[in-house]
Amino acid sequence: MGIERLRSIAPPYVELLVLKKGQTYPDQIAIPPGFVVKEFHGRKCHTKAGLLGEFARVLDFPDYFGKNWDAFEECVTDLQWLPAPGYLFIITEAEQVLRDRDEEYAIFIKILEESGKVWGTEQDVRPEIPFHVLLTVGEPQKSARKNWNIPLFKK
Numbered sequence: 001m002g003i004e005r006l007r008s009i010a011p012p013y014v015e016l017l018v019l020k021k022g023q024t025y026p027d028q029i030a031i032p033p034g035f036v037v038k039e040f041h042g043r044k045c046h047t048k049a050g051l052l053g054e055f056a057r058v059l060d061f062p063d064y065f066g067k068n069w070d071a072f073e074e075c076v077t078d079l080q081w082l083p084a085p086g087y088l089f090i091i092t093e094a095e096q097v098l099r100d101r102d103e104e105y106a107i108f109i110k111i112l113e114e115s116g117k118v119w120g121t122e123q124d125v126r127p128e129i130p131f132h133v134l135l136t137v138g139e140p141q142k143s144a145r146k147n148w149n150i151p152l153f154k155k
Contacts, residue, residue, distance in 0.1 A: 006088060007032050007130055013116025014109055014133045015153040016094070018142050025090055025136045035130075036084035042093035042135075048104050051097065073111045077118045086130035087119065094135035095144035102147075109149045 006029070017025060031037055038058050045051035052067050059082065061075045079087070089112075091097060098105040112133045119131035135150065 006030070006035065006086065006132055009120035009128045009130050011113070011116060012151045013120075013131060014112045014135065014150045016142075016148050016150050017134050017136045017153040018139050019136055020139050025092070025134065029088075029134070031088060032086060034084060035086040035088050036079075036082055037088045037090065040089060040091045042091055042096040045091075045097045046099060048098065048101070051108065069107055069111065073115065076111065076115045084129070087132070089133045091133065091135045093141075094137045095141040097135070099144070105145075106149060 017028060019025065019028070040054050040058055044054045049067070052072055055061070055072065055076070056065050056067070059075065059079070062081065065071050065075055098108060116131045116133075119129045122128050134153065135148070137144075
């Protein structure tokens with residue numbers, strides 16, 4: 001993923017990066033200077049509680065975080081405690097995220113897509129800011145989920 005793609009405020013905001021054997025995501029993307037890059041471990045996100053906990057831990061959500069979808073969306077679209085010219089969230093082992101929980105997975109992806117739209121829209125208190133999420137998965141694990149509900153990353 002090139003720097004210009006990450007600087008974009010246009011969709012897709014969430015994409016799937018399929019890694020071949022021996023590849024790592026840092027080899028596949030170029031991160032613009034100053035961007036906040038956060039890595040989330042899919043193996044900790046089997047359940048909704050695990051996923052919300054992993055995001056709260058990595059992003060250092062405020063104490064008032066309510067550990068539900070509405071609170072998650074509110075925190076992900078706020079991030080005032082983590083100011084940046086752009087955001088890139090990378091989810092490793094993405095095949096493990098909410099596995100066997102298709103409805104919750106769809107909600108999660110929808111929230112991330114909506115968050116990208118919010119960040120890409122100028123607000124009274126801030127300009128448009130790029131926001132992208134990259135789910136990474138090894139080539140053999142790609143088939144672990146029948147429908148990823150996101151476009152395949154293309155260089």
